[in-house]
Amino acid sequence: MAATLCVKLLQKQGWLPLAQSVRHGSKAVTRHRKPMHILKQKIMAVTKYIPPPRAAPPGAYPSPTRRVQEDNGLVKLMKRDLKNLFQDCKMLAVVQDNASNAEEMVILKHRLYKHGITVRVYPNRVMHSFLSDTVYRNMAPLFIGPTVMFVSKEPKVTPMLTTLRSSPHVTLLGACIDNTLLSAEGVLNYSKLPSVTVVQGELVSGLTMLTSSTAATLQRHPAHLSALLQQYITQQTAGPDSSAEEAT
Amino acid sequence: MKMFEIPPDYSDVVIPEKPKLKFLDKVPTLKKVKKEMKKLRDIQGPAKAANSFTTGQYAVVAMGGGYLHWGHMEMMRLTINRKFDSRTTFARWRVNAPYKPITRKGLGQRMGGGKGAIDHYVTPVRYGRLILEVGGKVELGEVEHILTEVAKKLPFPAKVMSRETLEAMQNEQAAMEQNNQNPWTFKQVVQGNMLGIRRVCSPFDLHHHGRFTGKFHLPGRV
Numbered sequence: 210m211a212a213t214l215c216v217k218l219l220q221k222q223g224w225l226p227l228a229q230s231v232r233h234g235s236k237a238v239t240r241h242r243k244p245m246h247i248l249k250q251k252i253m254a255v256t257k258y259i260p261p262p263r264a265a266p267p268g269a270y271p272s273p274t275r276r277v278q279e280d281n282g283l284v285k286l287m288k289r290d291l292k293n294l295f296q297d298c299k300m301l302a303v304v305q306d307n308a309s310n311a312e313e314m315v316i317l318k319h320r321l322y323k324h325g326i327t328v329r330v331y332p333n334r335v336m337h338s339f340l341s342d343t344v345y346r347n348m349a350p351l352f353i354g355p356t357v358m359f360v361s362k363e364p365k366v367t368p369m370l371t372t373l374r375s376s377p378h379v380t381l382l383g384a385c386i387d388n389t390l391l392s393a394e395g396v397l398n399y400s401k402l403p404s405v406t407v408v409q410g411e412l413v414s415g416l417t418m419l420t421s422s423t424a425a426t427l428q429r430h431p432a433h434l435s436a437l438l439q440q441y442i443t444q445q446t447a448g449p450d451s452s453a454e455e456a457t
Numbered sequence: 458m459k460m461f462e463i464p465p466d467y468s469d470v471v472i473p474e475k476p477k478l479k480f481l482d483k484v485p486t487l488k489k490v491k492k493e494m495k496k497l498r499d500i501q502g503p504a505k506a507a508n509s510f511t512t513g514q515y516a517v518v519a520m521g522g523g524y525l526h527w528g529h530m531e532m533m534r535l536t537i538n539r540k541f542d543s544r545t546t547f548a549r550w551r552v553n554a555p556y557k558p559i560t561r562k563g564l565g566q567r568m569g570g571g572k573g574a575i576d577h578y579v580t581p582v583r584y585g586r587l588i589l590e591v592g593g594k595v596e597l598g599e600v601e602h603i604l605t606e607v608a609k610k611l612p613f614p615a616k617v618m619s620r621e622t623l624e625a626m627q628n629e630q631a632a633m634e635q636n637n638q639n640p641w642t643f644k645q646v647v648q649g650n651m652l653g654i655r656r657v658c659s660p661f662d663l664h665h666h667g668r669f670t671g672k673f674h675l676p677g678r679v
Binding site: 237239258 | 458460495498637639641642643645652654656657658659662667671673677679
């Protein structure tokens with residue numbers, strides 16, 4: 210179409226160049242990335258985004274105050290439970306058990322339940338945070354590693370020790386009996402103590418020893434009593450003299 | 458202590474009756490077919506239409522400009538319909554069926570002799586446009602691998618995004634604009650025609666502040 214027009218023009222007018230150079234570049238939107246004019250490149254480099262200066266990378270300095278995490282519902286429940294436990298129970302024993310499977314735990318729990326001892330497991334972190342607020346904060350070092358708590362209302366140490374002896378990998382760490390912290394040896398000594406009734410009996414007998422002895426001597430024959438009194442008088446009279454002789 | 462996350466609640470999610478992607482025509486039904494100019498500016502710059510979520514939760518978002526033709530749409534439709542469980546997930550098109558005619562001349566033809574005949578139709582897509590929207594009783598992790606599979610096959614770079622990630626991207630851009638420590642910005646230089654830079658910049662750069670070049674998006678520019 211252009212050639213026919215040109216031919217007509219050539220015929221009518223003067224000279225038109227045969228070769229017409231058409232210079233065209235690519236469009237604005239290309240498949241490749243178009244080379245940018247150097248001035249535009251410079252402007253793009255000058256107007257780059259500079260981020261705000263970072264004060265310090267996170268974790269470079271240790272934070273001065275530990276953030277206190279609020280307890281979630283489960284932890285609050287556990288702490289309430291623990292508070293009741295510490296109020297009610299007289300004996301709390303802390304025991305470490307590695308490698309005891311569910312079967313052995315069930316047997317242990319059964320044996321202890323017969324004597325009225327319950328087995329409780331609480332996470333160590335919860336125990337630590339609870340104990341740090343109470344009077345029993347010196348118990349905190351006991352709760353390290355896999356620990357289990359034996360709690361009971363009555364301090365029945367001997368049955369507990371016998372059951373623990375039967376399972377070798379369960380070791381007693383310590384106990385809090387009647388608001389006194391005891392180590393493992395302390396618990397053993399406590400178990401060897403005589404029971405409360407025996408001690409009370411001993412105390413009563415000790416207090417009433419004099420009166421009971423007088424009651425017993427009075428029940429003897431009066432001749433025996435008079436002989437005793439005679440001997441006592443002679444001793445009294447001879448006593449100060451013999452002591453004076455010994456002195457000189 | 459180990460605390461378990463509560464699984465998400467999908468009771469308020471409604472799955473439409475036709476959860477699968479519908480078939481899109483190769484050729485639009487028109488009475489009169491008209492050849493159209495190339496108008497490559499329909500690919501330039503950021504998207505103004507269909508750049509936000511409507512009903513779905515996750516989407517494939519275009520990170521550059523380009524044309525989608527029927528082959529791409531068929532690929533997307535078949536992959537999605539095959540891989541998605543229609544009881545739990547639904548998908549929606551966010552692009553139109555191809556409507557822009559592309560002409561081609563026959564093989565070996567010389568320049569001249571008029572415009573070529575219409576070869577096929579395409580849909581133009583700009584940066585930031587949503588291609589597919591997916592929703593339902595699923596989390597991103599379940600759907601991500603399918604959508605990335607689709608996104609890789611598109612002719613422009615595309616990303617899988619959720620509502621939160623899209624919002625985060627927009628917020629990040631706004632934050633960058635606010636916290637820029639550089640006293641000189643491209644916008645300031647071009648608007649004030651400093652150093653006579655309008656000689657080498659187009660009005661397109663004036664509008665889009667140097668963030669786009671042709672169909673490409675330049676990341677990290679403010």
